[in-house]
Amino acid sequence: MHKLRTERRWIVAAAALAALAVGAKGADADEPGPGGARPMVPKNGAEVYEVYCQVCHMAGGKGAAGAARFPALAANARLGTAAYAIYMVDNGKAGMPGFKEALTPAQVAEVVAYLRTHFGNAYAEPVTASDVQAMRGQ
């Protein structure tokens, strides 16, 4: 999880998106522009959670409700199936964006392992980067 590498991933991802923009994406969305290209780079599962997940799933994985819900990840039996959690983090669904472009396989494995062993979840079986790579077909 080298800093420059992750930063480059974002720059490359942004450039790729911009390249796709012709026709497919439509007009350029209202965005801050080129700022923010050097975000904090999380070093472990707890930090990945804090940087990328906490905004929706809340501190402690409590979840939240508004016009609809962010599911709680605390005491969530579905985390027992690591493949399901990996799939959700990589691909997202509906109100949850996918993080395949943003996170390395190691980062995904770390955050999933973190969730499985915190917030009232106790699934000790390890989750590895190669599990994530396998699901990504790499």
Place this chain on the structure above:
Amino acid sequence: MEQAQGRPTRRQLMHAIGLIGGTAAVYQMMTTFGHAAETRFDGPPQLTGARKGARVVVLGAGLAGMLAAYELRKAGYQVKILEFQQRAGGRAWSLYGGDRYTEMGGAAQDVRFAKGNYLNPGPWRIPHHHRTLLHYCKAFGVALEPFIQLNHNAYVHSTEAFGGQPMRYRALAADFNGNIAEILGKSIDQKGLDQQLTAEDLDRLKEALRGWGLLDKDMRYRGERASRSRGWALPPGGGVNGAPKPSEPYAFGEVLKSGIWANLAFFMNHEFQTTMFQPVGGMQKIGDAFARQVQGLVVHGARVTRLMQDKAGVTVTYADTLSGQVKTEAADYCVCTIPLTVLSQIETNLSEKMTAAINAVPYSSSVKIGLEMRRRFWEEDQEIFGGHSFTNQEIGLISYPNSGFFSNGPAVLLGAFANGPGGYHLGGMSPAERIEAALAQGAVFHPEAYRKEFLNGASVAWSRVPWVMGCCARWNEESRRDHYQTLVAMEDRIVLAGEHASYVGCWMEGALLSSIDAITRLHKRALEA
């Protein structure tokens, strides 16, 4: 103008083309010049003659929903809008002093801005070619003023360049262009471009590089010529010591590292070109103006939980957010403008294909932070009037107020517009932590004044906004191909509308264009039924 000499003007060209090729050629030429095809808007829809008693229920009182209601009522429909919030306008919203805002997760903020000050948490700028929005702003009496999009005197900051010192946009932009011009000029002299261009074109290109890149007679970027754009070491004055002293261009390697090219490209995007506008007094004024046009039609505090249709009509179930009481609303047709993030969790009997489309579009996650400062130090100390200073830190930029120039008293600065990873990270913080991060990062631009003049702040993390749970829909090539046509197609009695149902995503214009298209098709179907 030196450069224009000997060239035909645009009008002369058009005239000549008109003589040669007739109107089709003129039209094509106009399009090439970017004159004709600026917008899809060719006036408000002219819907008339709805069947007597036909009812439409509109879900959501954002701009898409309110425009649908306004135009459909004009066409003769009985219209009702169900809206989750106690306010109308949706994402066209401002926070003012005295407002209390509670985000998902329960953190509440009491906004303490002085009277007249505000934060636009969402939309804040309007391109001059967003003709639908501009049309309705005029029709509904919204006063607009300029939004200062490009300010050459604002800063660009990168932790990777110039030892982390912010530099003026003007100097970086001039140095970037100037160096490119000088390098290309040398390459011409060294026959580097002989394969690509004719000798004649090379001469023309060299002249162009000299003019555009601000090169001197020796094709060098330096000295007085460069200083006229990048700024002087000692600016021109009056009297005895009036003569200016030229400045030294920065090292090109640092200029490249600063990422200034990305800023130049940003300002070239059609949606971000000057002239841009903002409503006087905050974006909520647009929400208010639309709300005045649909007065009496909106049921506030109605959280839609279920949307069903059959041969006889549409039935919407909603919970009153204050009393918790569950109610239903029946209609012949439904225009649903609820953001997809929320809609994906509402029970419907829409087709599988449509449900898949609703689930397929992720939303971005941005954060805006307003910081009220005791005085306009950016104007008083740095001569920055509106515009943005960019940084590669998570806050993305800070942006200066576009009105009230030279006034005394507190003013609100946009302390962050974070997106991507920065948007997630800042969004996951508590409101107090966000303010602290904004002060720590933004101080790089105004180290003496930033913390000293800070009074109070407010922040909005769009993923935690209870009624949208995200910023805007993000389509890509794949989702457009697989789901867009399904999403916008009218399914029996229900049609979706909103920014997500357009190719002008994350713009109010997209919400309006989508709405007009949806109700035009709804009206046609209702008349054919």
